[in-house]
Amino acid sequence: MQLHPACRVRQEGFGLLFYDSRGPRLLFVETGDLLTPEFFSGDDPVAAKLALLEKGERARVLGLLAKLSEKGYLREQQIC
């Protein structure tokens, strides 16, 4: 899973601010310290990053990822 090419994310005081240029539209997510924009960048697969989280945090992050995916901010990444 990765950030959709039309989308960007940055850190704000409340958490993460997502921007989708297709609207354009914004999504304000109160993530606190749970996630940083770097989670959505780089080459490390999200699965590897998730594995580093504690069970409770992982569940919260998975819920957030599901919401972001549903809203089109994330897209499935093909592995082959």
Add this chain to the structure above:
Amino acid sequence: MSNRYVEMGLKAPVNLTWEVSLACNLRCSHCLSASGEPAHGELSREEALDLVEQLHRDQVFQINFGGGEPFMRPDFEEILDACHQKGIMTCISTNGTLLDEARVARLAKSRLVAIQVSMDGARRETCDAIRGNGVFDKAIEAIKLLAATRIPTSINTVLTTHNADEIPAMYDLAQSLGVSLRVSRFRPSGRGADNWDELRPTPAQLLAFSDWLAKSGDVRTGDSFFSLTSQERQGLGLNLCGAAKLTCCVGPTGNMYPCAFLQTDRFKAGSLRENSFKEIWDDSEIYASFRSLRIHSCEECTRFDQCHGGCPAVAWHLKNDISGGDPECLERCVTSIADANKAAEAA
């Protein structure tokens, strides 16, 4: 749109309007910046590229390029490339007359650019009366070139009294060309102020447009019509003025303003020749005044949550009062028509 987070203050605008030059090869009668000749002392290539670097560092998501006609600047494509290399998304507002096959092919190499081509009527006569003879046909040619690429393209129409009845036809035209339609509000700045009485839509036209818009969810209006937004379109866009909160404007000489419609000394937030973009965004008193602006005269209105007093720029230009409430909001259109009807009955 969550106003709570916006009111907490963002560390940078999410997008901004950058009028890269006042130079324009057209003389449209509604032009918000009275474009024509380039402004004295426009930002140099080096200054422009430095600004791109700053906007990247400050994590501005998108730059909306306007003017003037952006392609009148010989280095415009270089500025655009610099944005794309930094991952900044761009949207260009153009009159389309300087787009040819080669330029469109160069633009299409980036997946970060979107283009709006201005057209002000579905009929050649209507459009050319505002934009100049032959412009309708040139814009159509440009749109066809763009529609053949993967560049997200839209027709941008400024709603005036002369084209208000043609907006549904504009939508059909856009559909037939394979692009989308965006409608922008006519505001009394630049040549728009000089021609305000001749071009402004009537309250009845604004109400009819609001009704049509309610049924046209795929038509975009940017920050233009939240003062007219009906319940059906809630959630599709802003419900408050985003100036100095979500967006701002950089003028051709590097002066910063709350929005493109308030590019006067009274609303100058700072100069990029004196301070950094970040310093102006964070510390400008003008921006602070917009962030704390409350339109108290509108707070009792039943639609307050839907527009928060509307467009301060229109209030300023028409009433010389930034906090006076939008004179053309949905509620005032309804009242104005009712008053006219009563006066007619009494007569």
